[in-house]
Amino acid sequence: MVWARTEVDGIPAYWADGDGDLKAHLIFRVGTADEQLAVSGITHLIEHLALFAVKGQAHTVNGQVDATTTVFAVKGDPQEVVEFLTGVCGALRSLPFDRLQVENRILRAEANDRAPALLEPLLLWRYGAATYGVSSYEEFGVGRHTPDQISAWVERWFTRDNAVLVFMGGPPPESLRLDLPAGERIPPPAPSSALPVTPAYFTEPLQHTVAANAVVGRSVPAQAYTMLLGRRLEKKLRMELGISYSPAASYNVRDADVAHVTAFADGLPENHAELVSAFVFHFRLTAEEAASGQEIADIVDRLRTAKRDSPSGTAYGNALRELFGREPISDRDHAASLAAVDPEAVREVGVEALRSALLMTPGWELPGARFHPAPWTSADAVDGQVLRSADAPVDGERLVIGPAGVSLVQSPSRRVTVRFPECEAMLAWPDGARRLIGRDGFSLLIEPTLWIGGSSLTARLDEAIPADRVVPRPRRSSDRIPKPKASRYQRVRARLTRDRAAGAAPTRRTGGGDAD
Secondary structure, rough: EEEEEEOOOOOEEEEEOOOEEEEEEEEEEEHHHHHHHHHHHHHHHHHHHHHHHHHHOOEEEEEOOOOEEEEEEEEEEEHHHHHHHHHHHHHHHHHOOOHHHHHHHHHHHHHHHHOOOOOOHHHHHHHHOOOOHHHHOOOOOOOOOHHHHHHHHHHHHHHHHEEEEEEOOOOOOOOOOOOOOOOOOOOOOOOOOOOOOOOOOEEEEEOOEEEEEEEOOOOHHHHHHHHHHHHHHHHHHHHHOOOOOEEEEEEOOOOOOOEEEEEEEEOHHHHHHHHHHHHHHHHHHHHHOOOOHHHHHHHHHHHHHHOOOOHHHHHHHHHHHHHOOOOOOHHHHHHHHHHHHHHHHHHHHHHHHHHOOOOEEEEEOOOOOEEEEEOOOOOOOOEEEEEEOOOOOOOEEEEEEEOOOEEEEOOOEEEEEHHHHHHHEEEEOOOOOOEEEEEEOOEEEHHHHOOHHHHHHHHHHHHHOHHHHHEEOOOOOOHOOOHHHHHOHHHHHHHHHHHHHOOOOOOOOOOOOOOO
């Protein structure tokens, strides 16, 4: 027997044989995708608080929060494992709230040191500012979660019915008892969407990497496809063309039914055009032409070997399957799935990947007609009061605020709109500036000092946005508050130019104020 399933106090427990110390993972079905943007970070905070309560013990321990799971891990002898897992469950029932201020500082320091992940812009452009796009933003709730909010979150998510266990190196210790409350198994959230059509692309002028993210059904052929794509990118972009150092592709489970396939390739700016062209060519090729039988046979052999050599990986994978609401897969069924993989099955995954693809290109390189530009402007503007820029007519932008929301209109074809019911977070500065982030990921920074009649904007926005969506920001120094840039001379000159272009005689007004 290489892996098995049992239960510990009603919690499914998967285990596999192995050498050395016992490794254990207590996994809860909750992550950043379950959080609302304005209060995000609460799950990460709970993980920190619980670990603090048990880290003083002589364990090799760790914790991690991703989009859909929170994991507490330990490595040691059976008694150390029992003490750690028991301690975590006890801590979740009575978190050390006197530690809140310190852990909030630690979370801020951790965020400050964290390098941006390559996947973040892809997730933001695909999902917007909700569900699987939340992790693309900073944890706006850090420092504002109250003990009551934290306790309510723990009560909902950290229960024995919303957890699984994984043991590597042997079965669960017989003395293990886990005191977790009853609850419910909560599936991963339905995804939000910021893409009206795919395949799509967006450009990242400061990036030196081309990357693609696709959504495919979870399957063994999808794993084979990912390996095929990664192999081809490495062979062509690195080995043959020498324009990328580390092209690769990865397969990551999103929820019960879907996985992300993410591919990327780095390159120097002078090679961006060739890099994008070659990357897109091979991404499309996997959908348009079946690989050779030998190429797929080699990949299947690698997958088969990886499974045979890692029973603990099978145990962990089946634990996540059950946590996400799927049936565990037996070794026999998995072997049958591997045997059924052929070039056509892999090509069909390629078709699925291309159909759902979101491409990020470096600089201003474009991927070709097959890919549609992802929306970089809102579809429409709201109706309401129109405010002119304090630099008008040098600056022709208009701000429209009404009962439904607010829009920045830069031209008839370029506008950014955030509707109040779809505002996921509003950052609020003491000086009156407000930044609204819509569910679709569009963001609108409103500086009252830059708009004629802007003194009322702050109060109107504060009235429109629910308090639980407001994120207080620290005070800014006076030199950080923007002021109009255009001089009186520039405004008058711009008005005269506009009037001449319109064929109208310039008007003249007397008095001490600036002309409208």
